Amino acid sequence: MSASFAELTAEALATGTLSGLPDRHFIDGRPVAAASGRQMDVCDPGTASIFAQVAAGDAADIDAAVLAAQRALKGPWGRIVPAERGRILARAAAMIRAEAERLAVVETLDSGKRLVEARGDVAGAARAFEYYAGACDKLQGDSIPLGPDYLAYTLNEPAGVAAQIVPWNYPISTLARGLAPALAAGCAVVAKPAEQTPLTALMLADLLLRAGLPAGTFNVVTGTGPGAGAPLVAHPGIDHVTFTGSVVTGIGVMRAAAANVTRLVLELGGKSPVVVLADADLDAALEGVLGAIFENAGQICSAGSRLIVERRIHAAFVERIAARARSMKLGHGLRECDMGPVNSPTQLDRIAGFVDRATARGARVLCGGRRDVDPQSGRGWFFQPTVLDDLAPDDEAVTSEIFGPVLAVQIADDAAHAVELANGTEFALAAGIYTRDFATAHRLAREIDAGQVYINEYFAGGIETPFGGNRRSGFGREKGLEALRSYCRVKSVAARL
Numbered sequence: 001m002s003a004s005f006a007e008l009t010a011e012a013l014a015t016g017t018l019s020g021l022p023d024r025h026f027i028d029g030r031p032v033a034a035a036s037g038r039q040m041d042v043c044d045p046g047t048a049s050i051f052a053q054v055a056a057g058d059a060a061d062i063d064a065a066v067l068a069a070q071r072a073l074k075g076p077w078g079r080i081v082p083a084e085r086g087r088i089l090a091r092a093a094a095m096i097r098a099e100a101e102r103l104a105v106v107e108t109l110d111s112g113k114r115l116v117e118a119r120g121d122v123a124g125a126a127r128a129f130e131y132y133a134g135a136c137d138k139l140q141g142d143s144i145p146l147g148p149d150y151l152a153y154t155l156n157e158p159a160g161v162a163a164q165i166v167p168w169n170y171p172i173s174t175l176a177r178g179l180a181p182a183l184a185a186g187c188a189v190v191a192k193p194a195e196q197t198p199l200t201a202l203m204l205a206d207l208l209l210r211a212g213l214p215a216g217t218f219n220v221v222t223g224t225g226p227g228a229g230a231p232l233v234a235h236p237g238i239d240h241v242t243f244t245g246s247v248v249t250g251i252g253v254m255r256a257a258a259a260n261v262t263r264l265v266l267e268l269g270g271k272s273p274v275v276v277l278a279d280a281d282l283d284a285a286l287e288g289v290l291g292a293i294f295e296n297a298g299q300i301c302s303a304g305s306r307l308i309v310e311r312r313i314h315a316a317f318v319e320r321i322a323a324r325a326r327s328m329k330l331g332h333g334l335r336e337c338d339m340g341p342v343n344s345p346t347q348l349d350r351i352a353g354f355v356d357r358a359t360a361r362g363a364r365v366l367c368g369g370r371r372d373v374d375p376q377s378g379r380g381w382f383f384q385p386t387v388l389d390d391l392a393p394d395d396e397a398v399t400s401e402i403f404g405p406v407l408a409v410q411i412a413d414d415a416a417h418a419v420e421l422a423n424g425t426e427f428a429l430a431a432g433i434y435t436r437d438f439a440t441a442h443r444l445a446r447e448i449d450a451g452q453v454y455i456n457e458y459f460a461g462g463i464e465t466p467f468g469g470n471r472r473s474g475f476g477r478e479k480g481l482e483a484l485r486s487y488c489r490v491k492s493v494a495a496r497l
């Protein structure tokens with residue numbers, strides 16, 4: 001019998017950690033120490049203290065992992081029939097659900113997020129495996145009509161060894177949304193989780209092996225970006241890179257991938273607008289706006305970090321948001337709370353910097369604006385839910401991704417002005433629209449530049465709906481059937497009869 005949430009939570013809160021956490025890479029079907037022998041610390045953002053150690057990987061570990069993946073691809077994994085790939089993925093989904101409690105508690109310790117959110121992420125990871133399990137044996141090619149003297153068709157070949165560079169804000173769910181379609185397409189994978197949140201990737205690797213995935217098909221090398229991420233994306237044995245992270249790092253990854261002409265998908269930052277028009281269901285809009293910016297303490301690429309609200313309702317609506325934000329309880333993710341910590345002191349400093357500069361410029365801070373701590377322990381890396389009102393389109397709090405619980409409010413005269421403001425940053429990841437007018441909603445959905453648009457429910461959608469950005473938010477699409485295409489190479493075969 002596995003331990004329940006209550007038992008695991010009690011152990012974590014009493015000891016500050018959990019027993020039996022993985023502490024080595026997972027390469028070729030087993031835990032492997034770093035070739036250098038070096039380890040690195042992992043912190044609980046809710047207490048600001050070290051709770052685990054993992055291998056500090058470097059190029060030698062990456063080499064071993066890529067070799068293992070290549071061997072798996074040439075060997076057992078490459079030979080497995082698609083229906084059997086599907087069965088393995090389906091078993092993995094069931095096992096993630098069976099082991100959800102431990103995965104979720106570890107995810108909370110690692111990332112700081114509230115347990116309820118971590119449970120949702122783990123359920124989302126299971127759902128990703130379930131969704132792509134059903135796709136393995138449906139990756140059909142086309143037959144192409146060239147006339148009676150030819151036979152032409154396409155083959156969907158696996159791209160090869162796919163690298164997954166994963167960020168710290170959604171460790172298990174970001175990994176699962178890349179890993180599951182990569183495996184479904186028949187690729188082998190080497191993942192490099194973020195140095196702040198490496199644990200659930202290692203747990204997932206062990207789980208997948210138990211689900212029947214041949215050794216070497218999925219490898220995890222832990223380490224820093226420069227130490228382990230850079231040699232992974234620059235490795236000539238890597239055929240595809242999926243990178244989720246910041247714009248600056250993404251540009252470097254693209255440059256490194258270019259040297260080997262490695263294909264890639266980049267999911268970068270965002271500064272996504274939530275447009276609330278005067279005719280909207282304002283109760284639904286209120287919940288939507290709050291969730292869009294304060295879930296995961298605002299550390300979401302697709303966070304609705306800009307509220308664009310119609311002037312007629314602006315004053316009353318932002319006051320309702322501020323009132324709710326003021327009442328939110330901060331706390332350790334394993335305890336009852338409305339918002340957890342941010343992931344690292346670096347992130348906390350960055351958020352505080354943006355808010356301090358906005359305050360110095362004379363911005364109206366409707367609520368929050370300060371660092372905080374867990375009320376029980378007096379520790380941790382917290383920032384209060386913050387609303388900055390009536391900002392100009394060129395204000396840095398409007399144009400820059402803050403990646404924290406800071407909502408930037410912009411006022412629109414009408415729907416057309418709202419579109420202009422919405423399209424006023426370099427990012428184009430997501431957008432929300434709240435209105436009761438069906439035609440306006442869909443017109444705005446066309447006019448706002450974004451990879452995904454949510455109408456009357458921010459974050460609507462799931463693993464079924466393609467996800468990705470335009471412009472500085474990146475390119476390529478994850479999730480949905482679109483993601484499968486990322487991991488396939490199309491070969492066309494044409495024969496003269």
Ligand code: ADP
Nearest residue numbers: 166167193194195224225226229230245246249
């Ligand atoms: P942040 O700055 O918030 O940590 P990053 O975009 O730098 O976000 O990190 C996202 C992921 O990219 C992490 O797994 C990180 O280790 C990795 N990473 C950082 N630098 C590099 C790099 N030069 N090459 C490859 N991966 C990197």
